[in-house]
Each structure stands twice: as structure tokens, then as C-alpha cells.
Amino acid sequence: MKESGSVSRSELELFAEEVGPEGPVCIVGGRTHWEVGGLPDPSAREVRAPSGIVQVLPDEMMVRVRAGTPLRELIIALEEKGQMIPVDVDQQGSPTIGGALSVGWSSIRRLRWGPIRDLVLEIRYVNAAGKLIKGGAPVVKNVSGFDLPKVFVGSLGTLGCLAEVVLRTQPRPRVAKWIVTEGNPFEIRKQLFRPSSILWDGIKTWVLLEGSGREVQAELACLREHFEEVDAPPHLPKGKRVSLRPSAIKQYATSLAPSSYVAEIGVGLVHLDSNVQSTPPGMALSPLPPGSIVDPALQDGGSDTMRTTSTAEPTLGASLPTPTLAVHKRLKDFFDPMGRLNPGRSLL
Template identity: 40%
Template sequence: MTVVVGAGTPLADLAGALAEHRQEVALEGPPGATVGGVLAVGRSSLRRPRIGAVRDALLQADCVGADGALFTAGGPTVKNVTGYDLCRLLVGSLGTLALIGQVILRTWPSPERVLWMQGSATPEAVRDMCFRPSSALWDGQRVSVCLEGYDGDVEAEAAALGSHLGLEVAAAAPALPPHRSRWTGRLPEGCILEVGTGVVHGPVEVEAGIPGPGVVTLAARIRTGFDPDGRLNPGRDPYRIAA
């Protein structure tokens, strides 16, 4: 299923409207976040292993270019394979390519049950016992895992994790450090790793690694193609923020 929504719509309002139909989208953000803001930043949910990345949720976007002209990227159907996938360029671009107006997002059925568990175990041990956890977080000593699905399936997996690995039910997802960065080597103390996505939550801001010169050149060409006069969000570089 899909939903048509304005970019300025508060994410909480969209989530509430979809919940009435037992649907959800792969967008999450801080209190007050809007649909367009989450798309522009491009940070995916902790539940990315189940619901996918932010870029996969955006099917179509009606935009305003740097010259003031309207254009549409993508298409209204899930399997749209015609032309260039401009939606993937817009996600995470921080408004440097175009202004997003109305969008069409892919929705997913909401899980019947959501359960977080924590304990002293390795991510490998958890993944060996779970069919596909929605999220697995690891701080080097303790693991937090999110189970989602039908009530009976979640209950069975929770019982197995409890009896074999000693995991206990948690009230909610663990508190995370305020900033994120991609895995670049040894984990500093106090970091939490999103297993399977390569994202690390750290206690201090860590700048994303600078891409190679070929990527930088290509990105500059793309930006110039969309905005030759540098009008859109000047001075902002999507590569220079935490991933």
C-alpha cells in the first residue's frame, strides 16, 4: 500500500493516521520532525532490517527545482523501473538538489506485537536463534534485540532467547548516544552498534569519512546539474554530516 502526504506533515500525525489502518512507514525522527525533514536527512530507523531504509520508502516526490520549475521524481507504484531513480538522490541530500513538496510513500503492515529484550550475549548468538530480528544493538558487552510479528511467533522467540541466552524483556529500546557515525574501526567506549547496518551511535559527534575523489567529483556534477547557480542550501554538504 502507499500513502500521499505533504512534506511539511508532522511525522507523528502521519504515524497516527496510518495506525488507524494498521499500517506504518519506514520513517522515524525526533519529536517535531516532519516527513520532508526525515527524507532530507535520510537517517534510517533502528528497525531498518525489517522495514528497510528511508530511501526505499520514497516512491514519488513532487519537487521544485532551483530554477523554480516543478518536476516529479519516481512513480506511484512500488515496482517503478522506468528512467533514473531520482528519489534516491533526493533522500539524504539536505535540500541541496530540490525542494520536496508532496510525496508518495510505501507503507507496511504494522506488527501485531513489538518486544525488546536485553542481556549479556553476542549478536551472532541472537541472530542464530531468531529468524529475522527487526533490530539488534550491541555495546560490546550487552545486546538489545527487537522482535516483531505475530504475537505467537514473538512469544516463541522471546522464550527461546530467555531460556538459552538469558535475555530479559525490556520496557523499550535502549537509550542511545545523540550522534551517529559509520563504522570506521575500533569502537570508542560508550558506543552502540546497529548490527547489520554499519551505523554506530557515539557519545560525541564523529564526522563521516570523506569519500574518494571520484565520488566527490560525481556528487559535484550531480549538484551542478540540479542547481548550477548554487541557490539551494548553499554551503551545505550532505557528505559532511554524521551518516
């Protein structure tokens, strides 16, 4: 770890020079989710963000870290200071924090701790013109200007190359306990106040409770179902994940074989093997209340609330309504007029 307080900008400036103002570039993290959004154009020059933890500030519940830092290194550094960020690391590969943010890969603990985008307080990135840009500020609460940091989360490196980020951290819970039960996951959610995660495979329900010892015990006392403690959550299928409004999971699960999936209850994500059919016909998942005039596709029960970040198949999402799609496209066009940032990758 670098000495506390030493913020060497030259490393970031060197990265900006490497990205430069011309020619297609492709930013590389740990390649653990490399196919998300499509493979980059082979002509693109590969660049890597700087690595290293600049400052861990437990009193501020913040960390400043270079985007190329391996997630494991970051997690360990935070643990040493009694802090944590809710991110998951696979057993295989070496994902980076910049990669996790670019893909928008939220933790299975999102139910309590929120999506990964809510961690980001400040970003420094290299824009399409090769300039180093700052967005946000290193404070936990800030409305000084537009929220560029959150817009970059999940943008697959198509708007700029993340160089450094400031993240909000949390005190590491003193107790973390996984339990498993055959109880109804939707009822379990109602019984608990702050579960960190509720996972369901159609038969069993896994629950993560975190906090002080008394806090976890108090939550367990609220459970009406029989349960057993386990060491870890179930294995998550890695093929693809489907994003649904949380209440749609129950209906969606009826089309799947039990144990062929793991659903995040209260969140709306379903993890599937790549060979599982993931768009049952006839599903109506309107994200808008009745009477909306917004777009015919949604009124027809279109499935734009469903997408996968699959390694095996393209995005399932129906097309966005035309005016909304136009704004998404303008965002890309205005931030990358030459189309040089991660060409070949697309969110749309």
C-alpha cells in the same frame, strides 16, 4: 486529514512559486537535525513545504503526504489504518517527513525494514528553476525511468525542495517486543530469522521482534541466551553516529568504553556522545575486495566508509576517489547550477 483522493495541486504550485527561480533558499522542516551537513548561509530565504496527509491507502500499502507534515501526525494517521512506516521520532522537537527524508535518517528498525530510502515511491519537488517536478510513480514496483526519488533521500535539500512524497507502508505488526540480554549480539543475529533491531552497548544487547504473536514467540524460542522483556530500547547517544561496515563494529568497539555507545548490529551504525573520540587510529576498513584498482585511498585502508552526521564536528570521511567525487559534484552543479538550494550545506 484531507479528504481521500483530493489532490490539490495548487498548494504545491504555490510552494513552487514561493521557492521561485532566483535567490538562495533554505528549506526548513522541524529543525531537529538542523546542523547536519553544516548550517545554511544566513542570507538564504527560509521556505517550508506544505503540510498534510493527502491519502492513506492501506490496501495499496501506500501513503501520499506533503513533505512538511510532522512525522508524529503521519505515524498516528497510519496507525489508525493499521499501517506503519519504519521511522523514529525523538521525544523533543517536531521532525517532518520531508526533513527525515532529506537527512536520510533511517530507523533503528532498519535491520528488518530497510533504510528510509526504500520507502520512497514518488516525489514531487521544486527544482532550482522553480519548477514543480515529479519523479517515480505511486506503485510499489516501478522501473519507469531513473530513480530520482532515492537520489533525493539524504541529499539535504541541496538538489531540490521536496513538496510531496508517496511512501510505501507496511501492515503494523500486531506484536512488538523488546528484550534485553547479555548474550553476544553477533551470535544472536545468527539465531534469529527476522529481528527488527539488535542494539549493543558493549555489555548488553537489546533485540526488537515484531510480527504476529506466534511469529514473535517462535523467534524467541530460537534464542539460546537468557533474556528479559523490557518496555523500550536503550537511550541512544545523540552526539553523532558513525557509519561502518557491519563487521567492523566489533573491532571499532574495542576502542570505546562500554556503555558509551549504542551500535546497530547487522547495520553498521554506532551512536556516540559528542565527546567520544570516534576515529581510532589505524583502522583499515576497505569496502572493496582484494585486488581492486579503484582508488589508492581505499587500498590504504582509508576511512571513507566512516562518516558522522555530527552536530559537533565536520564529516570525518576521507575524500572520495577523485573520479567519484567529480560525479558527486556534477550532480550538485547540474541540479543547482546557481548554487541557490540550501547554500552552506554539503554532503561532501
